[in-house]
Amino acid sequence: MTAATALTTGARKAVLHRMVMPGHICPYGLKARWLLRHKGYEVEDHWLTSREETDAFKAAHDVRTTPQIFIDGQRIGGHDDLRRFFGLKVADPKATTYTPVLTVFAVGMLLALALNWLTAMPLIGIMTIERFIAITMMLLAMLKLQDVERFATMFLNYDLLARRSVPYGRVYPFLELGAGVLMLTGTLEWLSIPVALIIGGIGAASVFKAVYIEKRELKCACVGGASNVPLGFISLTENVMMVAMALWMLTGVAH
Template structure:
């Protein structure tokens, strides 16, 4: 019979603090078939003494077959599934935005007219996408504006536009979803979408600069290019569609 796999895990479990990485480490070990000797560090003094004894700076600490594996990220690496580099580019935030926007659009269309596949569903998809992207920018307008002025042609000449942009995008998206105040939403979407499209095209395809896109907020690692251009073309297309089918 194959020997059972065992691991020792030391983690902080205190009255006012339970280390989340310790909880995840225990779950990860059990997921991989390990029986866990779960050792709780219940005071700060006990934790400091344990770290000094084992020569580590942080807990949790996993030990397997007498070998110190380390904390949660080290454990992920041990099992062959390391976390991606925090500076690595990723399209996951954008995929999440468009997937949620599409799901909401299909759901609202089904709830209102009995079918998910309608013209209004397509309109809602664009307007919901605009509103969600604006919400992400509004989480930290300062960070967004700093990234945005790096490539937007108007924001580089008039910085207040960088602060106003997410509010304008949110306004246009919400009004377009409701098909309300078209006289306001259409010009706003055309204005910010056109300037944005020209700015992205110039920065990426003419100047050939490698920049991060502010489309999902100022902390994203989404490359500037196709995604941001698509966002702006969505706004332009929606505005033109509404003008033609108002």
């Protein structure tokens, strides 16, 4: 919104102080400016162009962070404070959520459908489920492989085999990825089936014991060691899918 438009529409005025330096432009300052304009405010945008200027501003207003927003002469605070001012949700970085793993499942299904489309296979059928499971295994393994050590550390909180043999936690993502690739391509079933049965079976037993028997509240390492996904039913699903896929392939029904 331009200044002229703001005046003609009677938009309220907000003052924004944000860092805009040669090597750094504060992303939260940009988000705050967009949100203010989106809410119909005319934004008086003040740039803090050096560390010295930023420190002086913080000292003058007795604040610890920038950006800082003022509306009608009242200091609102930073970007999160501005969202609260408008009655918008502010995400809690420590809150548990199933969103990461549900996103993986959704993308896995889309990739399976896309692969069926490209190979002229029916979009809905047994092949779709097989490909979905294999692709999802690969996606989950990829997330674990971003930081194997961090994953392995979180894995030790509940996995029964990892507790007996610590190196298993570091190997697990590679086993999951390898089994997923082999299952997707339908090769070396003599290897992929037992691998999926073993890691999926142990994983399912571990989650069931920790959550449903010991009633422990833990975070799942299924999407990597930095996740806030709670250990529970959806975590159990990852392992059950691997076991189900291996048993299906073992029966030979799919071939």
